[in-house]
Amino acid sequence: MDSKLTIGISACVLGQKVRFNAGHKRSAFCTDQLGEFADFVPVCPEVAIGLPTPRPTIRQILNDDIITVSQPDGSGDVTQALKDFGQAHAKTTFDMAGFIFCAKSPTCGMERVKVYYHHGKGSASTGVGVFAEQVMQANPCLPVEENDRLNDPVIKENFITRIFVYHRWLKTRKSGLTKHKLITFHRAHKYLVMSHHIESYRALGQLLARADQPLEQQADQYILGLMTALKIKATRKSHTNTLQHLQGYFKKQLTAEKKQALSEEINAYREGYSPLLVPLTLINHHLKEFPNEYLSDQVYLTPHPKELKLRYGY
Incomplete structure (x- = not known):
């Protein structure tokens, strides 16, 4: 590989002491191993919108089908500030090969974030971090994963495979996309996608065989189909x-x-x-x-x- 990947990452996962208690969630795999091949772009949404470190804890709270992010007593609502920052930051991710989020965070969790009921009795792990949601919605092709899940060898290998594939795709597009380059890219990834999802292997080949679509439209459909297929864990x-x-x-x-x-x-x-x-x-x-x-x-x-x-x- 002749250039490093650019990967977005929750700052606490990189070891920065930006959590509510001034602690961190450093991932040795990210800093010591993946860091040899990647340049990280750290971000802490809470700090970015002006919250101090340390700071009062915030959580997602459900009230009348509306989820807000605030302190446990409902004060200090930062929902809109986090959404605005997330939407703005998401525009900077289109040249990134991937993003690693902090698990279970009310701002950065990809899934299973605790949503507390407004009456204070119980919670459900059904939320998505407000910041992470904006990033994922803006760039559905972007490989994303959570720090905790990278402890699973199958999930880790799947994610790392996807970020290197997406990195190669970004380089291909940046070099000036042609139909020949698109076909060549697919040709090199045929057995990889076969190992993940045989139906997508066939569908992507059929997509590229069509001659009735503009190149940019075909390329967009191709990479979305490829990255979606690679999310499926190979067995x-x-x-x-x-x-x-x-x-x-x-x-x-x-x-x-x-x-x-x-x-x-x-x-x-x-x-x-x-x-x-x-x-x-x-x-x-x-x-x-x-x-x-x-x-x-x-x-x-x-x-x-x-x-x-x-x-x-x-």
Whole structure:
């Protein structure tokens, strides 16, 4: 990768002491690992709208089907200020490869934010952070995730895959989009999208085969379809299907013994006895021995830097 990703991030996740209690929620993965490949753009909505640090806690409160953000007693309503800031900041995210939000925050939580009833009795984890909501609505293609969820290896790998794909897309568009570049981009991502959602794999191919749409409109539909498909977590079954397709490219080059060895590794992965990295490593080994330009270009084989070690654990 010849340039770093630009990623928006809740400032507290980056280690800045901006929480209500002057604490932080630093993510070691973000700062120590992902930070090697990304430039972060930190933001704290509360501080941005003028709240002090430390400060009284704020929460989402439901009253007559309207959710407001204020102190627990209803004072200090900052709902509109947060919405206005969120809408303004969202306009700066279109050149970002992703955004990492602070989980459960009334401003930055992507989902399952606590919404308290105005009478003070109980709550429901049904809210979305006011700031996060504005960012996500403004840019539906933008890969987003929460800091806590990045502790899950499957969710982490899914998110990191998406931000690197989106980074490549932003670079492609910035270079001046053409139909050839769009087709080339899709060609390199075909097996990746197959591993996530086979129906989208077919639909995206059909979309690009059409000649009756302006290029910009087609490109917008394509990237929305691609990023939506990649949100779907790949499974052992879908990975196995993809691996078997890749295996087919070597049917004329490999000896019977090597074919059997690759089949056994793919099956071992399918049954949960080994991680995805094992059959992929063998496929990459065969690709070096028997070069194939089409396969070499496939993002699926190396969707993110090996240094992140994201395919070791599942």
